[in-house]
Amino acid sequence: MSKNILGSVLSQGRKANEVLIVSTIEKAGTLKKGTIIAHDTLNEVILLQVTNKITWSDLTEQDLFLMNENEKLAYQIIQRSPKSYILHSIIAGAIRDEGNGLTFFGGTTSFIADSTPEVRWLKPSEVKMIYDKGTLDVGRTVDNHKVTLPVNGLIQRHLSIIGMTGSGKSYLLGLLCEELALHKASILIIDPHNEYIPMVQTLPREVDKMLYSIGSAVGLNTYTIDIQKLSAFDFQHFTGMGMGSTAIVEEVIQNLREKKSQYTIQDILQKLDSRAKKGSPSEKAAATWARNYIKTLKNTGMLGTSEPPIQEMVNANQTTVVAMSGVKERIQQFIVTSILQRVFDARRRDEISPLVLVVEEAHRFAPSAEKVSSSAIMRTLAAEGRKFGICLVVVSQRPNRLDSTVLSQCVTNIVMKIKNPADLESIKMSAENVTDDILNELPHFERGEALIMGESFPISIRYKTRSDRKTKHGGKNINFEDEWQKKTREKNVKKFIFPTEI
Numbered sequence: 001m002s003k004n005i006l007g008s009v010l011s012q013g014r015k016a017n018e019v020l021i022v023s024t025i026e027k028a029g030t031l032k033k034g035t036i037i038a039h040d041t042l043n044e045v046i047l048l049q050v051t052n053k054i055t056w057s058d059l060t061e062q063d064l065f066l067m068n069e070n071e072k073l074a075y076q077i078i079q080r081s082p083k084s085y086i087l088h089s090i091i092a093g094a095i096r097d098e099g100n101g102l103t104f105f106g107g108t109t110s111f112i113a114d115s116t117p118e119v120r121w122l123k124p125s126e127v128k129m130i131y132d133k134g135t136l137d138v139g140r141t142v143d144n145h146k147v148t149l150p151v152n153g154l155i156q157r158h159l160s161i162i163g164m165t166g167s168g169k170s171y172l173l174g175l176l177c178e179e180l181a182l183h184k185a186s187i188l189i190i191d192p193h194n195e196y197i198p199m200v201q202t203l204p205r206e207v208d209k210m211l212y213s214i215g216s217a218v219g220l221n222t223y224t225i226d227i228q229k230l231s232a233f234d235f236q237h238f239t240g241m242g243m244g245s246t247a248i249v250e251e252v253i254q255n256l257r258e259k260k261s262q263y264t265i266q267d268i269l270q271k272l273d274s275r276a277k278k279g280s281p282s283e284k285a286a287a288t289w290a291r292n293y294i295k296t297l298k299n300t301g302m303l304g305t306s307e308p309p310i311q312e313m314v315n316a317n318q319t320t321v322v323a324m325s326g327v328k329e330r331i332q333q334f335i336v337t338s339i340l341q342r343v344f345d346a347r348r349r350d351e352i353s354p355l356v357l358v359v360e361e362a363h364r365f366a367p368s369a370e371k372v373s374s375s376a377i378m379r380t381l382a383a384e385g386r387k388f389g390i391c392l393v394v395v396s397q398r399p400n401r402l403d404s405t406v407l408s409q410c411v412t413n414i415v416m417k418i419k420n421p422a423d424l425e426s427i428k429m430s431a432e433n434v435t436d437d438i439l440n441e442l443p444h445f446e447r448g449e450a451l452i453m454g455e456s457f458p459i460s461i462r463y464k465t466r467s468d469r470k471t472k473h474g475g476k477n478i479n480f481e482d483e484w485q486k487k488t489r490e491k492n493v494k495k496f497i498f499p500t501e502i
């Protein structure tokens with residue numbers, strides 16, 4: 001047992017939930033910040049998370065000057081033994097039996113050091129209770145404990161994945177999809193950068209896959225917009241055509257709707273063609289402009305007379321990606337609105353299986369600063385989707401730019417490296433079961449490091465995402481030097497040679 005002892009509780013630290021522990025280099029040499037350790041009292045095991053590990057030689061004059069009485073006393077002890085540490089820790093939770101067997105509770109509990117002030121490493125059963133909670137194998141803690149998450153605990157509530165560019169959000173999400181796919185999950189990914197195509201293509205054979213791209217891209221199913229759903233205003237919104245042209249398109253659509261139950265883009269173009277030959281010169285010009293604008297939109301291949309049925313897009317044991325790279329943001333928002341609305345309606349009628357709905361770059365579809373066409377359905381899904389078996393997963397670099405109603409409904413948060421002060425502030429506001437000491441570490445997180453917090457996690461868990469994903473990750477770091485070399489080799493332009501002498 002003594003091998004398991006790390007040190008002794010000295011006193012309370014600067015804050016009410018901070019505990020100072022004295023230890024030695026021999027016992028705590030390998031201990032890392034963020035590690036959870038235990039202190040036994042008569043009726044419970046108190047869990048302490050180490051926030052700092054300091055030796056006498058680490059201290060500066062200023063540190064000593066700023067200390068309170070308890071800290072000064074603690075450091076006086078190690079002053080006499082330079083091979084000692086003071087461990088700063090916070091009370092992270094407790095394990096106790098309230099009649100239903102040993103259970104793990106988060107948050108601060110009252111703390112009175114008993115007659116035995118000893119602090120110890122966790123026992124394997126305690127490690128399991130805290131970190132090894134399910135069947136989704138996602139990574140390891142700083143102290144190398146395996147972290148697994150429970151499927152239901154993770155996705156019964158909406159989830160947000162937040163972190164600055166390159167922090168590893170998409171890699172982590174790809175890993176989660178890979179793990180969820182093994183559970184026959186139904187996953188639909190809104191992918192504005194075509195990042196998830198390699199992931200889906202390399203999922204195991206048993207998993208059904210669907211890949212849509214907007215308009216035509218070789219090898220993918222085409223996602224078309226049903227033009228019956230488009231109003232003249234939508235055409236204006238997508239193309240930026242003027243008011244005069246919009247009025248003519250409105251007239252044309254009105255006319256077609258009266259005559260036909262279903263019309264095509266060709267019908268609209270034909271009508272505009274004939275309108276361009278009638279009326280005043282300005283009317284003729286407006287009709288010509290409208291025709292040109294709509295023709296350009298048609299050439300993208302995204303206008304059709306139907307959309308893929310939602311039953312084809314969402315299914316158990318199926319991962320679906322809607323790849324939207326190269327499509328204007330407004331059109332992306334329109335498509336997302338239609339997909340999300342149809343998902344919501346179909347789930348309400350129980351026509352499709354419960355699903356994980358991933359919205360990458362979520363601030364595009366529900367920005368905080370303005371209202372866009374997809375804002376309303378994003379809010380509806382955030383507020384009501386859970387009841388109908390939709391787990392919304394929003395991914396964003398900037399929580400501050402994401403609609404606060406949507407973000408606040410994401411009660412499980414996975415936070416990765418963040419430096420921006422405004423974003424750190426908005427995370428602090430919504431963070432649960434996590435102390436400032438840990439949130440203050442966020443700017444120093446490594447790539448792939450994540451903090452998961454929320455109702456299902458009585459203690460927030462800091463871990464490093466596994467690097468051995470089986471599927472291929474699409475979001476690459478560009479190697480500038482290699483790319484330049486490659487493009488130079490490909491370049492086939494005759495060089496201009498300056499004359500040497502005139």
Ligand SMILES: Nc1ncnc2c1ncn2[C@@H]1O[C@H](COP(=O)(O)OP(=O)(O)OP(=O)(O)O)[C@@H](O)[C@H]1O
Nearest residue numbers: 165166167168169170171448465466467475476477
């Ligand atoms: N756990 C990990 N192990 C190994 N490589 C990783 C890990 N996490 C991320 N990476 C690599 O880091 C790079 C950036 O990761 P990723 O694409 O996930 O960033 P991101 O947070 O989604 O950035 P952005 O917001 O710009 O989309 C990628 O090349 C990815 O392969």
Ligand SMILES: [Mg+2]
Nearest residue numbers: 169170171475
């Ligand atoms: Mg990404």
